[in-house]
Amino acid sequence: MKAALRAELFKQRSTRTVLGLFAAMVGLVLFVTLLHGLGLSAENFDGTAEQITAVFGWGEVLGALFAALLGAISMTGEIRHGTIRPTFLVNPHRRSVVAAKVWASMLIATGFGLVAGALAAGAGTATLRARGIDVRLDAGDYALLVIGGAAAAALWAAIGVGVGALVRNQVPALVGITVWLLFVENLLVGDIAGIDAVGRLLPAAAGRAISGQAPETLLAPAVALVLLILYAAAAAVAGSLAASRRDVA
């Protein structure tokens, strides 16, 4: 297992994929945070929850998204390029390969989540202050955004590996993850009356809850953390079973 993990970490840093994802994430976090911070009218920034939803929470949302993409690519990239064959020849214990991908992706995703959360916190605070708006977050809110965001990213990376192993085809896997995280769940948790009770139990909502977003609608951070761990474990196990049972083309 240690050898498999070392190999997976090396794979992640021996192409430019992770660096590219990281750069895209950083750019997007800054862009979205600044755009919302500068563009929205001041009445959107009345309370702590409003400020987090409008500006600061984007660190977690985008950190989780890019973490999930990173995890998925670690699986689908190997299938796409055919390196899955030598990978499984060298280590025919496919569950250990998938597990190594989960841990390696979670480790790197933790870094993604920390950076995304810190960037959103820094850029958001600077932007609001520049507009003369009182920032309502205290140290605890900031800490939850950054640390909770890192936890959400790590767990979403595991979900990404599982989805990648189940879907196998890279484009549908990445599009599916992106659409789910940015669009589908927002519809289910958003304004449509009466389904918040179910919607908040979904994985992207759990990720947002871990970092302290929308406390009136979403679960408490600790509960959401447990829930997202369950999602991540389920996805990793399902992906692992799929990878072990299916033939490699």
Next chain:
Amino acid sequence: MSATRPAATTTDPLSREPVVKVTSLTKRYGELVAVDDLTFSLEAGTVTGFLGPNGAGKTTTLRMLLGLAEPTGGEALVFGRRYHELDEPARRVGAVLESNDFDPGRSGGDHLRALALAAEIQQSRVDEVLELVELVASARRRVKTYSLGMRQRLGLAAALLGDPELLVLDEPANGLDPVGVHWLRNFLRSFAEGGRTVLVSSHLLAEVAQAVDQVMIIDRGRLVAAARLDELTGTGQTLEEVYLELTARRAS
């Protein structure tokens, strides 16, 4: 090798246990029978050509042998075990199934290093195999800049990382220029001279005939011939004539 003909009794004590033993191996994809009740075994120190038309089931057989595909029936053993039961598979078996199983954005050297890390093989061995396939100068370049011949050699380098006793190659001559084919042939001969075993599939008969000492021919998933090359061509027929006769399809 024992298949349609019984194996010649060998006097070599080292080769008592066959390196490869395939028994009633079958693979069905729905209605399609890709591999049909295939039985053969390979002794140590031999180079075996695995021949057949495209779609005959060669690749499927190799994938089952290497644990990448699950047989529908029968079994395929290497060194007496199923592939995933081998303790350190990379040190027993090396294989190249496709000529382009690389991430184009990773360097050739890093491709080998990732596999070496997974197999707990020293970096010094990575340098050795790079030397062996003459890719030292290109090791730091990304694979997307490699020619087809370089990719073939990189694949071979990966298969050789663990200094295996059995080498399995699927269509290694595809797309190689004459120099590459010559290099490959010499390599296979010298590999087997040390008592090691090669199983090489191909539909390119001329390339194979000069490098192997026995052939298996399969057609539509079934073994239609298995013999020493000199036995098969002993009647004055060329390998090509024998092959065409055995794999001739009924006019529809």
